[in-house]
Each structure stands twice: as structure tokens, then as C-alpha cells.
Amino acid sequence: MSNSILLISDEHNPFYSSVYGHSFLRTPNLERLAREGTLYENAYCPSPLCSPSRSAFMSGRRVHELQAYSNCNVGLRSDFPTYGEVLKEQGVYTVHFGKTHVYDRAENLGFSEIHYSKDVKQPGDTNFVRRPLAIRGDAAERAQGFGIKETAFDDDLKVMNAALDWLKHAAPALKQPWSLTINLLNPHFPQWNTQEFWDLYPEGGDLPRYSKDEDSARHPYAQDLRDHFQTDLFTEEQVRGLRRGYLGNVSFIDRQLGRLMDAMQEGGWNDNTNVIYTSDHGEMLGKFGMWWKCSLYEDSVRIPCIAAGPDFVKGERVTTPVDSHDIQASLFYAAKADRPDNWSGQPLQTIPAEDRERVVFSEYHGHGTRGGGYMLRKGDWKLIFNIDAPNQLFQLRDDPDELYNMYGEHPGKAAELESELRCICTPELEDDRAHEFQRAQQRILQAEGHLPGG
Numbered sequence: 001m002s003n004s005i006l007l008i009s010d011e012h013n014p015f016y017s018s019v020y021g022h023s024f025l026r027t028p029n030l031e032r033l034a035r036e037g038t039l040y041e042n043a044y045c046p047s048p049l050c051s052p053s054r055s056a057f058m059s060g061r062r063v064h065e066l067q068a069y070s071n072c073n074v075g076l077r078s079d080f081p082t083y084g085e086v087l088k089e090q091g092v093y094t095v096h097f098g099k100t101h102v103y104d105r106a107e108n109l110g111f112s113e114i115h116y117s118k119d120v121k122q123p124g125d126t127n128f129v130r131r132p133l134a135i136r137g138d139a140a141e142r143a144q145g146f147g148i149k150e151t152a153f154d155d156d157l158k159v160m161n162a163a164l165d166w167l168k169h170a171a172p173a174l175k176q177p178w179s180l181t182i183n184l185l186n187p188h189f190p191q192w193n194t195q196e197f198w199d200l201y202p203e204g205g206d207l208p209r210y211s212k213d214e215d216s217a218r219h220p221y222a223q224d225l226r227d228h229f230q231t232d233l234f235t236e237e238q239v240r241g242l243r244r245g246y247l248g249n250v251s252f253i254d255r256q257l258g259r260l261m262d263a264m265q266e267g268g269w270n271d272n273t274n275v276i277y278t279s280d281h282g283e284m285l286g287k288f289g290m291w292w293k294c295s296l297y298e299d300s301v302r303i304p305c306i307a308a309g310p311d312f313v314k315g316e317r318v319t320t321p322v323d324s325h326d327i328q329a330s331l332f333y334a335a336k337a338d339r340p341d342n343w344s345g346q347p348l349q350t351i352p353a354e355d356r357e358r359v360v361f362s363e364y365h366g367h368g369t370r371g372g373g374y375m376l377r378k379g380d381w382k383l384i385f386n387i388d389a390p391n392q393l394f395q396l397r398d399d400p401d402e403l404y405n406m407y408g409e410h411p412g413k414a415a416e417l418e419s420e421l422r423c424i425c426t427p428e429l430e431d432d433r434a435h436e437f438q439r440a441q442q443r444i445l446q447a448e449g450h451l452p453g454g
Helices: 028-036 050-059 083-089 154-173 220-229 236-267 324-335 411-424 427-447
Strands: 003-010 037-040 093-098 113-115 146-148 178-187 191-193 273-279 305-308 316-318 359-364 373-378 381-386 392-395
Touching: 003 236, 003 324, 028 037, 028 236, 028 273, 028 305, 050 083, 050 324, 083 093, 083 178, 083 324, 093 154, 113 154, 146 236, 154 178, 154 236, 178 236, 178 324, 191 236, 236 273, 273 324, 305 324, 359 411, 373 411, 381 411, 392 411
Parallel strands: 003 178, 003 273, 037 316, 093 113, 093 178, 146 191
Antiparallel strands: 037 305, 273 305, 359 373, 373 381, 381 392
16 A cells, blocks of 8 residues: 655646657656656646646546536536545545646545645636637737746745645654645746746747648647637747746756655655656647647647656556546555546556557547547547547657648548547537537626626
């Protein structure tokens, strides 16, 4: 039986780290964690948006089961038990520090302790309307969010310091297994750095390799997202500044992981405690002219996943696709606790290093696209099934940047992956349910005066 520590960053595209192959971004503590444990090369989030992804992780359920489709928190169901609650009922002491941003308020999530949750006030994000497509009027202003701010990391440091204090002073007194979750806000935009971190990467103010002229950038959903976020208005200076600031924010997160690993070593926890680093979703960072998340392209839907401790093999790299539900299931496996049968996921500890038949799934029903989208990854192949736009099929071994849609060239492979998708859900039905639910949210917001038309 092992304890678990889960460090979750916000919006970390794994390709922006040295351990996943970035050419000059230095993340020595991610490398250190990978040396001491297992790196999962192909990890995915349940949905590339904060609240849907975090809600799915918290509850063990798919986004379409929760109907937590966007960052609007009006009208959501709140009767889903959380992993913190289910573990606690079985004698595991569950502690949560930092951002929750899920389907219910922090005090209702059932953890033994929860601190600095920063609940999002209702109604949350009201820009989720897709018919007609909402345009986010403040997006161009967001593009100015980069540069030097000496308070840039204060909120995350408050959370991290409190979590490390708990690990040093409270954890040793417990007479039961425990699970500690730490959620930090970086490298989520805005890309503010302290002077120290801004100075790390002057070469980081570069331009994306692939622009909005690529075929994948001209897909209707990609164009929708650029319109929604007004990213075509971003200046070259803004693009360079945002990209440079992001690298500094990733380095800050890497340093916090190092502090955590040092604290584990000093406290003697390494022999009986697993530590996992991951994020809630990725970040496009200007690729295809797209920014932030909300896309089922790799830079947005992929997440880092590195796990070390008594349950994990040192120095191993796993190519089998995994997802956030598998990470959550690992907490139960470590504690030898029972996990509800209707929850998605399989413990990382039980997943073979190379399984070309394993399927992972992600979905998106949030702001910025005219219709729903579903991602299915199996082996080297990835299907993006789009409801109101052409479907896409990518062979990621030879085309990791998703430049060539092979849907028309490989109908058999497309049909195979679509069949796997339909074993998980009926995409047309779930798209209808999402639009119906969002229309109901619109009516509530209109009646309350948050949207015009009430």
C-alpha cells in the first residue's frame, strides 16, 4: 500500500519540456522524475478545456456523462462522487491544495481537507454559445498578457508552500494512507514572468513553425477557434512575447516539482509514496495560428504524464496511449482501494509499455467551435470525428504535427476507429444533447440578465 502525490499544472503542452524533446527549454526536474520513474509518451486529457477536463478527472466520468461541457457552471449536476470522497470512505486521508474548477463547490467535493480552491463564481464563462458562434471580444486584450511582473507566481507559491508544509508537518502524524493533490495555475495564460524567469529564454520569443497557411489550419473548426479568439489580430510582437513567457512559466513549474521531490527525499517518503506530474490539457501556442486550448489537435489535447515511486519502473518510457482517467485510477491502485465500476480508466501501474490495441478518447463541446468533436487514439492512428465539419485521420508516427489528413486515403482505418468511438458513445446523439443542454443554460443566463434576450 502506497501514498500518492499528484502535482497538476494548468495548460502544459508536454512538447514544451526537455523531457518530451524540446530543443532548448530546460526542465531538469521533469527529467529527474523520468529517471526515477516512468514517462508516458502519449497521454491525453478527457477534454481540452479547464472545467470539463477537471470535472472528468474529479469524478472518473466522461464529459458527456457529466454534461459539464464548458466553463459555464450554471445548471450543472453536482451529485457525482469525487475520487477524494470515495478514497476517504475507504480510510484514505485525501488532501487537495489549489484550483478545483469543477462541477461543484470545493466544500462539497468530499476531501478530508481542501485549501485555496478558488471556486469560480457563477455563471462562469458565458461565451460558450455556438449557434451562432460567439466571438470573444476581449481576446485581443489577452494577447497583451506577457512580460515581467514580480507578483507573477505569488498565488502558485502560496499553494505550493502550504502543500509542502502539510507534507512536512501533517503527513508524518497520519496513521493511515494518504493522497495529496496539488494544483498550480501555471503555465496557463497570461504569460507573466518574474525577471528571473523572463531572462531564461531570450531565444524563446520565436514564431511557430506551422502557420495558419497549413491545410490543418484551414479546417472549419480551426478557423472557428481563430475567429472566436480573434487570434488573427495578434501582432508578431504579441506572438513572440506570449511564446517566450510560456517557456518561463514552464520552468517555474519545473522548479516547483523539484521542491516537491526534495521534500519527499528529506521526509523519507520515496519508498512508500508515488508522485505523478501531469496537467489538465495542453496549449496550441500559435501553431496553425491557434492559441490556448479547445482543439483536439495534439498540442491542445496532449498532457505530460510522469510517475515515480514504489509502483513504477525506473527509467521506463511507455508508448501505450493513456489518459487522465488512468492517472486517477492509479491513486486507487496505490491505496489498494476499490474504484467504482462505472468510472473510466485503468491504473497506470497495470498498463503495458507497448499496447497498440489500447484506445483512448477525448471530446470537445465547449466554446469556439460550431459543433462537437471526438478524438480516438489507437496505436499510431488518430481519428478526429467532427459533427459539423469534415472528419480527420492522422498517422502520428510519420506525421506527428498533423499536417496531412488521411481520412480519404484510408477508409478502412477510419471505419475501424469510428467503430471504436461508437463503442464509447454515439457522437451525433451526444452532440444533440450538448446543444440542448447549452440552450437550457442560455435560457437561464438570459433570465438572470447575464446574456441578452431575457
